[in-house]
Amino acid sequence: MALRIHFTADDLARTTVAAGPDLMWELVNSLHILQAQQTASGYAPWLRHVRDRFARRDLRGPIRLLTTLVPPQGNFPDFLTPSGEGNISAARDLIRATPAARLRAELARHFGRHTPPPWFRRLAQGDRAARQELDDAVATYFRELLAPQLHLIENPVHTDRAHHSRNVLDGGTERLLNTLSPSISWEPPTLIADYPRDRDLHLRGRGISLVPSFFCTGRPVALIDPSLPPVLVYPVGRHPRPVDTLAGLPELLGRTRAMALYALTPPCSTGELALRIGVSIGTVSKHASILRGAGLITSTRRGCTVVHALTSLGRELVRGWPHPRPRLPARSQSSS
Structure with a gap:
């Protein structure tokens, strides 16, 4: 087929x-992995994190709600994956704003001939408390199970x-x-x-x-x-990585410059790089100057914007080391 x-x-x-990653698509697809009987070895680090979180927090409520909407296999409602939103806060805003008529249509298609649980009937009717509970479940799942492992x-x-x-x-x-x-x-x-x-x-x-x-x-x-x-x-393709010869790159360059190198895939402006690694524009400019002097990046002015990109040497360094965990912007960690 x-x-x-x-x-x-x-x-x-x-x-x-x-x-970049569409975080609601990643969240929905990770629910499939969470419910699978067998998974590829590439997901083992994330599943270890999930087991650790389950041992520390009672996440049964959010998980039960979300897995009712996203079963191990098969269809799930389209409103869970609003178009083109890499930012989790913006995606949650769009989900909360889904018109009631669309909620009813997609939930009716999702449950088919089966009678949905009472909570989902309230959600289909556009009940504000039910919408908030769904938003809380999405926020909790992202905060506990995805955000700490976003790298x-x-x-x-x-x-x-x-x-x-x-x-x-x-x-x-x-x-x-x-x-x-x-x-x-x-x-x-x-x-x-x-x-x-x-x-x-x-x-x-x-x-x-x-x-x-x-x-x-x-x-x-x-x-x-x-x-x-x-x-x-x-x-994503499982593109091979060279042997890890520079596992200590953060110690060699400093954590912020190492994170900046990794974050320049793909190239971006000074302001975007600051957002990616969670520091000020002034700090980025300072570190970019050092990386440029070392021959690891290039910086090209396009109008009022400076775009930074890895050189061939910079790309080889990035491929050869496990990067440090990025500092997430506060808005990406917020609950509702």
Whole structure:
């Protein structure tokens, strides 16, 4: 069975790859991993963290609520993954603002002929307390189980995006589509992906957002409603890393400069780099000057913005060491 995504020339021109992890997609996909009987070894560090949190906190309520919406396999409501939101706070805002009519339609489709529990009936009716309880569950799950391990997600997602950026430069969008994942093939003008059922999605000039996901396993995932902005979530490639010869890089360069090096995949402006590593713009400028002097980054002015990028030496250093855990912005750790 397959998902067939039909492209026009306009769709090829409007195909994009997400700039970083989409945290609600990662949250939903991690719920599949949490409920799986067997998981790939790459998820073992995260599962150890989950077991540790379970031993310290009673998370049964939020987990039970979320796994009722997101079963081990099969469909889940589209409103849980609002389009294009890498920021968890913004995504939660959009989920809370879901129109009641859409909640009713998607929950009815989710439960089908089964009678939903009373709480979900209240949610479908747009009950404010039920919406708040869902938001609390999302916030708690993210804060306890994902935020402390966010580096496990960010590293492979940014590496995958950089890999595909080179494919676009070398061969255009069609080269990108042909190298996304072993479970996806490009047979012009159709992208064909392994899928639980046969389905056709016609883009009709809207383009599509490709979202690499750490927690997505073998099969890609798409939104159910074809009228929503098209999205295809696919598993990140497991690109090989060189032997770890510089595990002590933070001690060599200092933690902040080491974090800055890692965070420059992909390249970004001074302000964006400050947000990524949780320091001031002035601090970033100071450390960027040192890294530039060492030949590890380049800095290019584009109008009023300075964009920093890794040099070939900088990329080799980043590939060879396990980066320090980033300091998360306070807003990403907030509950409701």
